[in-house]
Amino acid sequence: MIDTFNNLMSGVGFSDVIDILIVGFVIYKILGFIRETRAEQLVKGLLILVAITFISDIFNLYTLNWILENAFQLGVVALVVVFQPELRRALEYVGRSKFIPPQFAQLDKEKAKLVTAAIIKAVDFFSNNKVGALIIMERETALNDIIETGTIIDAEISTELLGNLFYEGAPLHDGATIVRGDRIIAAGCVLPLTQSKTLSKDLGTRHRAGIGITENSDAISLIVSEESGIISIAVDGKLSRFLDIKTVEKTLLNIYLSQISEEKVKVPFLNLLFRRRKDAE
Known part of the structure; x- marks a missing residue:
């Protein structure tokens, strides 16, 4: 067990640690941004649909799985429409530059x-x-x-x-x-x-x-x-x-x-x- 852990750690470089920290920070900020907003409820609904898709695949529920998988193919466009207010607010937040004096x-x-x-x-x-x-x-x-x-x-x-x-x-x-x-x-x-x-x-x-x-x-x-x-x-x-x-x-x-x-x-x-x-x- 210790040898396996040492082997895993030996393959992790400084850039990998930075990469993980940045991804973790971004996920943390996203979760904080959608917390206590309408987007939070939408994300919960989306996660439930993802869970149902995995369950339908495990139990060979072919019809339900086929419907959900095809629905997710159009999901990117649907998410842009549904989350439009939240996406706009997020982009405005990112775009606020400190180089421009308020x-x-x-x-x-x-x-x-x-x-x-x-x-x-x-x-x-x-x-x-x-x-x-x-x-x-x-x-x-x-x-x-x-x-x-x-x-x-x-x-x-x-x-x-x-x-x-x-x-x-x-x-x-x-x-x-x-x-x-x-x-x-x-x-x-x-x-x-x-x-x-x-x-x-x-x-x-x-x-x-x-x-x-x-x-x-x-x-x-x-x-x-x-x-x-x-x-x-x-x-x-x-x-x-x-x-x-x-x-x-x-x-x-x-x-x-x-x-x-x-x-x-x-x-x-x-x-x-x-x-x-x-x-x-």
């Missing part, structure tokens, strides 16, 4: 604080007066396709401008406003809705749209409920609700300042934010 990096700390103060003042007003609002903060993933669905604004962020855009009688009130750096790029934009089945039925289109855009990009959604005035933030397809204005301010500052910094910061405050969400629910 929009937030164009701001200095003082400007970031001024921008945050303007947004916070507007959000506080929206919450107290139950004015519905959906503000999308673009990060590394460009949202040009979303911007094209709305009206181009391209103006500096101000509390007054945000108030006018989301005023109940304004024509752009029901759409999303896209923020890039210190500028409002567009308003009245149409967002993709989340297909999650686990969301509360109390959440309307505004919240589903806010979550949906974060499932397809690294954008951050700031949402104010028109019915209750509750403030929420969506990140990576996860929604954090019942936030007070101080929490929102700290979160936005962490987002801006983490993008300004040259170090790779993961906005640790968001982890605390989502733990509070679970406690509130």
Whole structure:
């Protein structure tokens, strides 16, 4: 037994170890990416079909085995269609280059604080007066396709401008406003809705749209409920609700300042934010 193991190890070189580690890391990242998403359930169904195919071959179930094997020949095309949203998100994740400076990096700390103060003042007003609002903060993933669905604004962020855009009688009130750096790029934009089945039925289109855009990009959604005035933030397809204005301010500052910094910061405050969400629910 020991001799067999030694023979196997003697044939393993340094490049083989590197190869195994890379493959293991890729598999680990793929499993982590599809975890707790719609893709997880699809993968489970696919694995069940593969298991049935092997079982049918072992027990000589010729008809069932023939059907499944022929179905798998078309499976590659079917997987591309079924997993299209997940594949798009994965490719966008891989394609985010650190060599291209994010929009937030164009701001200095003082400007970031001024921008945050303007947004916070507007959000506080929206919450107290139950004015519905959906503000999308673009990060590394460009949202040009979303911007094209709305009206181009391209103006500096101000509390007054945000108030006018989301005023109940304004024509752009029901759409999303896209923020890039210190500028409002567009308003009245149409967002993709989340297909999650686990969301509360109390959440309307505004919240589903806010979550949906974060499932397809690294954008951050700031949402104010028109019915209750509750403030929420969506990140990576996860929604954090019942936030007070101080929490929102700290979160936005962490987002801006983490993008300004040259170090790779993961906005640790968001982890605390989502733990509070679970406690509130």
